[in-house]
Amino acid sequence: MRELLLSLEVAGACALVALLGLVLVVVRRRRLSGRLGSFDCSMRASGSRRWALGVARYETDRLDWYRLFSLSPRPSCSFARGALDVTRRRDAEGHERLAVQPEAIVAECRHGGVGVELAMSTDAYTGFASWLESAPPGQNVNVA
Template structure:
């Protein structure tokens, strides 16, 4: 009987920890998306099949990207506006349509020497392209 109670206590504690983590993730996402200049954005390195879901936020000179399922208050990735070039944009195709938000636009970019892909809504892409094009003079910005 004592072993059963101990097992139930451990299971209850694990369930409580999981619930607290889930609540913290939801609260963090609400705080991120409640700010001005944020949009849903998935990121993928070319050559991989895995998309990472997240939220992007515009800063003055960079785009900060926060992973959805994380508790960290810091961005998972930051992309400097001056080093970010859009090489191509296309509709999500094949298995991508299941991994990103509905009707997402896949934006192929180069950040420094690194290739990456961003998936966002058409409206978010309009804002993204405007943000890139509004870079201060002297920054070479390429928007496809």
């Protein structure tokens, strides 16, 4: 009987920890999405097949990208506005449509010579292109 109670306590503690982790992820997402200048944005490295869901947020001189399923308060990636070039814009194709949000626009970009793809809604892409184009003079920003 004592072993059964111990195993139930351990199972209950594990369930509580899992629930707490889920609640923290949801609270973090709500805080990120509620800030001004944030939008849903999936990301993948060029050549990779894996999309990572996330939230992007505009800062003055950079775009910060936060992984959706993470507890870290820091961005997973930051893209300097002056080093970010959009080389091509296209609609999501094939299996990509299942991995990103519906009717997403994929912006193929270069950041410091490294390829990255960002998938976002049409409205978010319009804001993204405007943010890049409104860079201070001398940053030579390229938007496809």
